[in-house]
Amino acid sequence: MTQITLIPGDGIGPEITEAVKSIFSAANVPVTWEEENAGQTTFDSIGELIPASLITSLKKNRVALKGPITTPVGKGFKSINVQLRQMFDLYSNVRPAKTTKGVNTRFENVDLVLFRENTEGLYSGLEVVDERLQIVDSISRVTRTGCEKIIRAAFEYADKHGRKKVTAVHKANILKSVGAMFLSIASEIAKEFPHIQYDDKIIDNMCMQLVAKPEQFDVVVTTNLFGDILSDLCAGLVGGLGVVAGANIGKEMAIFEAVHGSAPDIAGKGIANPTALLRSAIMMLHHIDLKDEANRIEAALETILGNKEECTGDLGGRASTMEFAQNIIAKL
The missing domain is CATH 3.40.718.10 (Isopropylmalate Dehydrogenase)
Known part of the structure; x- marks a missing residue:
């Protein structure tokens, strides 16, 4: 078992994180989660944007999956994402952009x-x-x-x-x-x-x-x-920030993240699209050499994205966040 630091984040972060966890569980991915948070929610509860317990977890596990985080605006706080990147010398931000069947865009055959x-x-x-x-x-x-x-x-x-x-x-x-x-x-x-x-x-x-x-x-x-x-x-x-993965990688550590915002306007409504975080988690599996599990989940995701009715509203469907996750699980 590989232990991963899990940072749910703010806004829709906890919802899309739960969706990814349910898919990993159904796919029997051999990872365990050590959950630590950061951002606005953490600051409101304990007065810290980046708790010491999170830093300890990251140093120990060296791999993390992170939901969208809110840095308080206009209060002199430096971006949490920037702080984590500089703190651990995560010098390489990797962002794949690939056309997906079923996701409407103006372009075809993009793969960069x-x-x-x-x-x-x-x-x-x-x-x-x-x-x-x-x-x-x-x-x-x-x-x-x-x-x-x-x-x-x-x-x-x-x-x-x-x-x-x-x-x-x-x-x-x-x-x-x-x-x-x-x-x-x-x-x-x-x-x-x-x-x-x-x-x-x-x-x-x-x-x-x-x-x-x-x-x-x-x-x-x-x-x-x-x-x-x-x-x-x-x-x-290729369809927007809701469907692309992101990773911050250094020599000693890697943090995989959804690159979109925390969308507080829809938080708690159960309608958020977890695709970006799931694709980031798939990148993470490749990084830790769980390629079979990564490919299996990716194939199920691609199948569902090709059928709009089984997707969330932003992709033209009617599924809730967890219904979308269950649809992917059904294709595993």
């Missing part, structure tokens, strides 16, 4: 994986405030080490999964020093993988290309802010 550097850039938290002049400087710190780690992760993933191309995304025409370093490192690492095609795109052109011909891309790697924007754009190509 985005690698976003997860710990530095404009998300480093380095800000200088001049109250007298009313000026705020946000410093984008990019390191050679950070670039090397995320670019190598992208190429190694492509190599391991039989992907044919890696595209580096940048803004070297304006951000010349950062762009030059990122591209030079990408070119160096690409030479180690001669069987993988390598190219690069300027970020604004990349956005246009993605909404014009997304099927041309395979593995995409970029810095933090660009990756944050592109990952949601790519999710939009």
Whole structure:
């Protein structure tokens, strides 16, 4: 048995978490859950956004599944997601985007994986405030080490999964020093993988290309802010944040998460779609080498997604959160 830290989160988090737990139980997945929470609900109950017990659990188990978390807005709190990524050097944010039969989109044959550097850039938290002049400087710190780690992760993933191309995304025409370093490192690492095609795109052109011909891309790697924007754009190509997986991976730890919000407006109504968290959990199973269980659950999910009537309302069906889970269980 593998013990996993489970973070239900806020809003709809506990509901979609229960759905995933029920599917894992029915599929006899050999994992046990150590439940710890974080976020607004935790802050309201114990006065802490990230309890020490959660940190202890993460350090012990090194793998976690996380529902959507709410960071209180306008109160000076740093994003919980950013804190966890920086605390455990989860430098690689991995976001697959693949067309799914039954999920209506404007595009067909999209199958790409985005690698976003997860710990530095404009998300480093380095800000200088001049109250007298009313000026705020946000410093984008990019390191050679950070670039090397995320670019190598992208190429190694492509190599391991039989992907044919890696595209580096940048803004070297304006951000010349950062762009030059990122591209030079990408070119160096690409030479180690001669069987993988390598190219690069300027970020604004990349956005246009993605909404014009997304099927041309395979593995995409970029810095933090660009990756944050592109990952949601790519999710939009295949049905939205409610159907895509997400993972934050470092050398020593991995946290798999639903990347959508906590949706407090529908919390407690039993209508939330658990697909994003379930797909993240499937990624987690591959990560811990439970591939048979992952493939079995994924096949059942794909079957249900192909039949709208058995899906939740956002996908065109009438099923509740737990009915959707039961429909998947019936296909196992």
